[in-house]
Amino acid sequence: MFGFVDKSVMGLLQEARLSVISRLGKLAQENDICHILVAGDVYDLEHPSQRLLNQPMERMRVFDNITWHLLPGNHDPQRPNGLWDRVRKAGVPDNIEIYSEPIPQHVDGLPMVILPAPLHHKRTLHDPTEYMNNVDLPEETIRVGLAHGSIAKFGTSAENVSNYIDPTRPETANLSYLALGDWHGQKKINSRCWYSGTPENDAFNVVNGGKALIVEINSPDALPNVTPIDTGKYTWVRLSHQLKDQEDIDLLERKIRNQSDELDCCLIRLTVEGELSLEDQDHLRNKVVDGVSAALCHLEVNQENLFSNPTKEDIDQIDVGGFVREAAVRLKELADNGGDSRSELAREALLRLYLELKKSEHGFS
Ligand SMILES: [Mn+2]
Known part of the structure; x- marks a missing residue:
């Protein structure tokens, strides 16, 4: 159970x-x-x-x-x-x-x-x-x-x-x-x-x-x-939400906060769908996956149908030139192929690359 x-x-x-x-x-x-x-x-x-x-x-x-x-x-x-x-x-x-x-x-x-x-x-x-x-x-x-x-x-x-x-x-x-x-x-x-x-x-x-x-x-x-x-103490909620930008993510955060007066007694199974830039995926993590989830008893996020759509700025932030950029571009191509486990892995790798770079920008790793 x-x-x-x-x-x-x-x-x-x-x-x-x-x-x-x-x-x-x-x-x-x-x-x-x-x-x-x-x-x-x-x-x-x-x-x-x-x-x-x-x-x-x-x-x-x-x-x-x-x-x-x-x-x-x-x-x-x-x-x-x-x-x-x-x-x-x-x-x-x-x-x-x-x-x-x-x-x-x-x-x-x-x-x-x-x-x-x-x-x-x-x-x-x-x-x-x-x-x-x-x-x-x-x-x-x-x-x-x-x-x-x-x-x-x-x-x-x-x-x-x-x-x-x-x-x-x-x-x-x-x-x-x-x-x-x-x-x-x-x-x-x-x-x-x-x-x-x-x-x-x-x-x-x-x-x-x-x-x-x-x-x-x-x-x-x-x-x-x-x-x-x-009579129940815990509220069990299934939510699904379409995401394309930070505004959607902020809306989702508010939607979750409005689920209950007692968020610590709330369990949520969330399905997100859509396409996000790498920067916005980072925002999703901060606001929802690691953010509002801390207020809840439990948050489960299904991101199977959430796709990375790295912008040119995202890729430029990774590296403007050189072999890291080449790797990023190649990963984006793989990710865009969609469907198979390789594209899934490529999306994760690309996001990881982006997040690592952002961390090092802020002087910690
Ligand atoms: Mn029975």
């Missing part, structure tokens, strides 16, 4: 995924909420160390007026002698319920039953919520389904879809609400069925992550009131 960042950033992101548990607990307290449903994938590894296993449990334990309802998902399925058995062995805090079997459970003090659909395998080929259709309960009971999987079949034949959940389950099983997990972005499927999204985002391609839902159900038939809330 988080293989693209350095170790210190990885530590921050891992800590964020734990501390969001405490933030969820506090938000629940502030809103007089006593039950938090976690729709699967509490863990993203099937064989975590015992300490990693205990960490989320300890974060939840301290909120003793809140019951946390946990469901095994596809990353942490219920297996014989698997991680949930290890959690149980270590001792589950009184305020945590783990639903390892599809057995409906009354919620203490409420006219509500949770119908869990735990996963026992990474891939389940039957709809784990199907049993809910056949659960008989008194009419006045609020039935809430808790499941992990995908409501989309992505064009494949139904037999091959794993962890498929029928989005009409609230109707067929008479559920007041079906809480879904697996998709990292928050998404409303229908008025009785939502993906809450992950409370702390963990990838650039997630739309609408770092969120939770407050769900208020007043009676079995009434439509639930569903309110999205922000």
Whole structure:
């Protein structure tokens, strides 16, 4: 996980995924909420160390007026002698319920039953919520389904879809609400069925992550009131920007600074495209790559489609005559050929030559 960042950033992101548990607990307290449903994938590894296993449990334990309802998902399925058995062995805090079997459970003090659909395998080929259709309960009971999987079949034949959940389950099983997990972005499927999204985002391609839902159900038939809330600490942003001169670079710097009030909690994956002179590439480095990046948690810059376009002045600055200039001109020719690894190398060499010269101009090397 988080293989693209350095170790210190990885530590921050891992800590964020734990501390969001405490933030969820506090938000629940502030809103007089006593039950938090976690729709699967509490863990993203099937064989975590015992300490990693205990960490989320300890974060939840301290909120003793809140019951946390946990469901095994596809990353942490219920297996014989698997991680949930290890959690149980270590001792589950009184305020945590783990639903390892599809057995409906009354919620203490409420006219509500949770119908869990735990996963026992990474891939389940039957709809784990199907049993809910056949659960008989008194009419006045609020039935809430808790499941992990995908409501989309992505064009494949139904037999091959794993962890498929029928989005009409609230109707067929008479559920007041079906809480879904697996998709990292928050998404409303229908008025009785939502993906809450992950409370702390963990990838650039997630739309609408770092969120939770407050769900208020007043009676079995009434439509639930569903309110999205922000819970994530880190903002993950993908940006692309066209560059041709210093003005564009300055604009890009401002654009990055405007991404968030808390730039230190911002991760940006930036793609730059266009053509820059050597002098302007130096400006890009100063303003963005080594500049505003220092304000961010993480900046990744993809320059694959950013090309060197050395001006005559750039080349003249390298050397007005002699063999260094000849080398520069030759490198420019190679760079202009474009496409292959040699031209890539030539562009880098040309830029290096230019930067070395600028350094020596300033009396240091
Ligand atoms: Mn999942």
